[in-house]
Amino acid sequence: MSYLSLTDRDRDEMLAAIGVSSVEEFFRDIPAGVRLQRRLELEPALSEQELTRHLEELAAKNVHTGMELSFLGAGIYDHYVPAVVDAVLQRGELLTAYTPYQPEMSQGVLQAIFEYQTAICELTGMDVSNASGYDGTTVAADACFMAKHVTGRTKVVVTEATNPQVRQVVKTYAPGFGLELVEVPHRGGTTDPDELAAAAKDAAAVIFQQPNFFGCLEPAPELAAAANEAAAIAVAHVDPVSLGVLEAPGKYGCGIAIGEGQGAGNYQSYAGPHYGFLAARNEFIRRMPGRIVGETLDAEGERGYVLTLQTREQHIRREKATSNITTNQTLLALAGLVYLSWLGPQGLRDLGETCMSLAAYAKERLELEPAFPNKTTFKEFAVRVGRNAKDAVRDARARGVNPGYVVGRDYQDLDDALLVAVTERRTPGDIDRLAEVLRA
Amino acid sequence: MSYLSLTDRDRDEMLAAIGVSSVEEFFRDIPAGVRLQRRLELEPALSEQELTRHLEELAAKNVHTGMELSFLGAGIYDHYVPAVVDAVLQRGELLTAYTPYQPEMSQGVLQAIFEYQTAICELTGMDVSNASGYDGTTVAADACFMAKHVTGRTKVVVTEATNPQVRQVVKTYAPGFGLELVEVPHRGGTTDPDELAAAAKDAAAVIFQQPNFFGCLEPAPELAAAANEAAAIAVAHVDPVSLGVLEAPGKYGCGIAIGEGQGAGNYQSYAGPHYGFLAARNEFIRRMPGRIVGETLDAEGERGYVLTLQTREQHIRREKATSNITTNQTLLALAGLVYLSWLGPQGLRDLGETCMSLAAYAKERLELEPAFPNKTTFKEFAVRVGRNAKDAVRDARARGVNPGYVVGRDYQDLDDALLVAVTERRTPGDIDRLAEVLRA
Amino acid sequence: MKLIYEHSQDGRRGGELPRYEGLPRANVPEKLRRSSPPRLPELAEPELLRHFTALSSRNFGIDTGFYPLGSCTMKYNPRVNERLVSLPGFKDLHPHQDEDGAQGALELMWRLQEILCEVAGLDACSLQPAAGSQGELTGLMLMRAYFADRGEGGQRDTIVTADTAHGTNPASVTMAGYKLEKCGTDTRGNLDLDDLRSKVNERTAGLMLTNPSTLGLFDEHIEDVAKIFHEVGALLYYDGANLNAVCGISRAGDMGFDIVHINLHKTFSQPHGGGGPGGGPIVVRDRLEPFIPVPQVVRDGQGFRLDYDRPRSIGKVRGFTGPFGVFVRSYAYIRSYGPGLREMSETAVLNANYLLARLKDTYDLPFDRLCMHEFVLSARSLKRKHGITALDVAKRLMDYGFHPPTIYFPLIVPEALMIEPTETEPKERLDAFVDALLAIAREAADEPELLREAPHGRPVRRLDEVMAAKRAIVKYGFEDHPDLSGEAVEPRQLEVQKGA
Amino acid sequence: MKLIYEHSQDGRRGGELPRYEGLPRANVPEKLRRSSPPRLPELAEPELLRHFTALSSRNFGIDTGFYPLGSCTMKYNPRVNERLVSLPGFKDLHPHQDEDGAQGALELMWRLQEILCEVAGLDACSLQPAAGSQGELTGLMLMRAYFADRGEGGQRDTIVTADTAHGTNPASVTMAGYKLEKCGTDTRGNLDLDDLRSKVNERTAGLMLTNPSTLGLFDEHIEDVAKIFHEVGALLYYDGANLNAVCGISRAGDMGFDIVHINLHKTFSQPHGGGGPGGGPIVVRDRLEPFIPVPQVVRDGQGFRLDYDRPRSIGKVRGFTGPFGVFVRSYAYIRSYGPGLREMSETAVLNANYLLARLKDTYDLPFDRLCMHEFVLSARSLKRKHGITALDVAKRLMDYGFHPPTIYFPLIVPEALMIEPTETEPKERLDAFVDALLAIAREAADEPELLREAPHGRPVRRLDEVMAAKRAIVKYGFEDHPDLSGEAVEPRQLEVQKGA
Ligand SMILES: Cc1ncc(COP(=O)(O)O)c(C=O)c1O
């Protein structure tokens, strides 16, 4: 199958108009030595029907969360995605548009981004949001780059209770940025503010996660205060789904708020595409990475939206840009906007409370020792399963339940800990089943 | 969950504006004796997520053609529906519109229907098509009603090799129409033109199916001639998917062509919604049932489309209308248009040839006695399985193959016959598997 | 805009099919073989999608805005229902699948039957009819079978309808082989009881009535009406097109009706797709149950099956068991509300009364009562004073971004504007609509040409329906397509029912 | 048009969640508890969908029409790919699922890796980078790791780019901690070899180059270029944004490049959604393979698994294994063409040359060569003669129903118009586009105001970018939202790169 539109007659007419006799002539500038003298070794073309069958076969080899009762989380969550999100995303005018460089052609996308930026600012308590970053890991690297330029300092501090993948990405980026990375260990599941304060000295930024990777609520205001005392930028990595019940980072002293947007409106999709969000206080606006949409007027005085503050960006500032990003995750951020609008403030709060209640119920029902006693958790919590958690997962999966994430994959001393995520999609009955399976 | 938009404040303001104190007052004209004094006994409202789970559970109790290798046909076929069809049908402006009574609001739907009418006329070789009927059975009843009024006669003839459901529906409608129904038996799988000619005397219409219910090719030109000789209207019930390789009914003397559109662009969907098509020679245009779209100009001389010849219809002619139809199957007919446009003339021909070749291959591979020897078939054919076909189906299904339709359900003397449908979705490998299972 | 055929180019391909090697060749006998290919469009998929995207942008749906087309109940079509109907277990299910492989579908239909019985206050349901009008015809066939069964087949030859009735009612009467008798409307919009009594006798098979009527008014004497028919042994048929007014509030069965159809695409939110699909299940009283179409979905222990063994059944009115996808969507809609269907109806009625209250001082109100889920105004005064018709008002509404209401229906109201907001509209939309209609009334006085030449802001200007009917160009003619351009246009539109 | 927040009303609900009874209450400690709710929109689902439907109708996509935005490869996005990516086995798969429960996903990724290696002519592939620019950065990190591994980490501190380079290239250089050196372009649009030689030495870590370049021209000396770098032990990075020109025709690996990124959303048809998503897999030569990100998808007997055990890896640049949904779509696109990817590229090049041939007598052509899949014209003469800029031409094209090409890029061409038609456009569209550009050139002479004030037919007129930047209103302010209305508008737009 191909999506080509030219007929043989078209081709002939076009070649004639160009004044060449064959398509080959277009390639005469390519040195013979680098021209491919054979056809690509790829499997033959498939018709749409065959393609569908092939991909259905591949998809059928995956065990998705509709097939297995799943309590997997650890950064990506099985929250319900309402149908209206899909309906909006499949609107061709939005789906098949490029970046809105020409605002008169792109008011739909531009206004949607403006609305998204507003939603993110409302969630996080910040003044400015960009149009999205790649995911919840890369926005952390972005924040480091911002902080470095804002503070002129060369160290960033990350709590150990921050999602390991976030930390790994920051670590990968840090050398290029000329940044040193310091990790502050967790103490029984959360971060000690004093310890963090000590590490924050001379730091450009202090990054912590709320709720943290273990699902525990950090003493976030105190962590932010520790950063601020050291004149480091406090960066909170937050779960958007929690922000109906948890305080906005802007309210407790953070300068930058970042996070993974997936749980708010995107499918799990084996980790992508999703959106990372990044919002900051107004003072950092000129150091923001990525697209930002602003309001303006048209020639007739009507309101409209444009990409703005572009002098931050690579296409104008080139090597002096605040980031190299161009393609971002606008479509997924749009999904986020639709989702958050569908929920509304009350829905977001209900969602947070429902997840939290279900998780509390699960804690009760599982009757397993908490990995981190006496911590308040949100929708996720770690328990000790009394043996290597890998084995517990294997046994439970054999019974159709994926009980959670093996914490030992990232934290050496926690081999027996299982991280259980409970979203609103898991009913009390589902949780009973988990308890039953884990008891077995 | 509800889709209501009013807030409590809205309600209060509105009640005040109306001058009533509660919603109850609106119902004061309803005699107390017929007011329901309790709440409806329905299960509690579900949230979208719960609703989804509930319907997923129901859907999971069905064995669909993606789960079982299926050779079921007998009127509804598992042809491939390309994704572009779904994409068009999900365009809200088309999906959520009512009948295009106001043409300036509805040029999209109106032009699409005009294009559909053109496609149906091209397929069938007719002059005029309506905007669709309910399905492939009711259009046969429509044709009878037309024929009765055109000819003033009170008998219709239907071949026994016509889809039994079509015959049953005609039979149900006939008394109201004041029509007598005569069936002409098949002879070894097809209809004998002489026998049909005899029956056609004084008939308003003669209905036959091509390919017929058994998949056999009727001597259609001769059947039409038999009708025409008796001055009865020859009505061909045709499979749209066959019309790239089989002659158009308009070319062999039919006055009306009807058919079930499902195979051309609609999912099987447990039999609906689908579209029935009905097209006729120009002379019958004023007796056509249902919507017809015509071309015209607007006030500025630009081309546009409107519902036309409405004086045929119930909303104008009331008890003298050519039919009582108003809601039809436009959306499904649109799917048909998109599908046929996607195929194009060459694609439709390829499709017919592919199905026919695959069916021929299946006949070879099955090595079973044909129920109707020496007949040319299209995509479907009947074989004798040497025992009650029900048992053969049961055994094959136990092995994951649904081998076809039990002909004995409708034809008493054919208990051992299995009607096997082969669409382009069944590969030679699938057919081999069928052969293997049926041999077992 | 070009027709899709005008984008065609010889030899261009859209989709491609799998090619299987080494199969026997397809051999159609010469005399049955296609002689010349159908001139279907030839374009590649990218342009195909663009064409239909462009068409869609020339169309107005509920997704575009307010669509108060009276009697059509244009409410929101939830997208979750579209998602559910696309589950493979539904969309890829063959209707000849054995019952054991279709338990989910059968259960869904059975549940829907039960729900519709409860909503209608009756005993048995057949989902088979494909639309309201087919429901009507089926209902009349049931009457015929019922009377035949009682030996009154010859005697009962007449059906009474209201003069406010929808056109499908009389048309169905004819198609069912009955004679028609029309009953007038009294000054409050009810059936005229005296007229009615004079028309009902032992030749009467039954009544067909919409209640609330197409005037949006509940018949205050419905109990008397039922008595009149039942006393002569006749039956009552309820045209359920206006069910959205009374779910959980009043039930047809309790009113005395014996047969009801329910337009699933109205009350229970089936997207109408520019004309259909729809669904017209019928719900009947016990004594009519033996006659309903086959097969019937029945519960059998823990499972569900199709019952064909119904010797007194009228037979089949449509293929298989009806438009299943429609059932999925409507079932989903109903389950979203549960017993809250009552609040659905209440809100629909509230919205309608709010519009009515704000409009009745400006437009004529033929029957001054509170309304149910819809109401009918008249532009009679505008016509008398300014020569402005209901059609002009409708066209001008388009410029304000609204779909017009149904006009010229019901027939007994001159210059009728039949307005049905439904429950899913927010107050802001209602207010904006009222403001537009009030502005239009002012324009009728100040700038009547603006209305007569409306619409101004749509993809086309007012279209000439008379030319269309005269020329009857009903398909594209390729090289021979008639060229209308240059013909004298007088954009005459018929002042006949548009909507409902 | 209203913002969604302007449709809000206190207490109105959209979606509802399940309510589970009898669960423990959610207890957030006071000091961590939300103090005031986020002011998210409050509207019911019907209006929600209408709002976004209305927004979409104010936007232009490939589905709407021709979108020749140079360097962005705006080709058709097949709808089957959208269907496939929505299969539950893909969309509902958790990335922490055990490998045995993700074999289909792993196989798809492994197959895509293999395909990309074949297309690029290189040895190993990492799918992890989320976009081209991240691919660049990852590639530079690989260079850094490679040289560190060879003990040349301190020595190699410079990356050479072309003066035609996309802005992401220099930006990536900085973010990777390298110094930038720019090389000029010769009169035929190739790298200026003399300039290049003078800038390459033992401090050079590598080259970043787009080939064909952003001028749409293939570098005729690419073999010499490669030699220059390899001779000093430096590496070559291929910015694959223009791969659509050369699939199956010439491969980066064969040209001498060591690292390549591929913008899946360009060449392999990922719908860009108004800004993203995208995918920027990198493909590398053997010697760089040890350094690619973890985890890597590997084949292991009959199965597939994630390989984390890569001690010399640079680490992770994004979560998990990259944007999987993007892989599904691009894999599907590639499988639709198979080895026919060559014809895909040939057609893209043919379409571009056809446009070029028809336009070059009217607009200035800075480098008079046949082009590859895109070409760059200049409106320099229009500006000199009529004061009409590339921006004006772009805006006027909108009135003809076309999305403008990329303008003001590449930077070395004044008043640049960078035009890329892609292979999926039919000749009719190309002709209509040419006709429009020719008409616009005439208008520039005859009615220049028409251009300067364009667009006239879009939902908004020309927008004031300067005001936007000055006021920096980047979110809705609710009651405190600034009211711009009444401010003096001068619809100034920056004559800077728009596109690419
Ligand atoms: C009052 C009334 N009765 C009957 C019908 C016929 O219903 P349907 O369109 O479902 O055939 C309609 C609507 O068209 C109607 O409004």
Ligand SMILES: Cc1ncc(COP(=O)(O)O)c(C=O)c1O
């Ligand atoms: C030449 C060139 N290089 C690099 C990029 C960056 O790619 P991406 O948008 O995928 O980050 C682009 C496009 O934006 C481009 O056109």
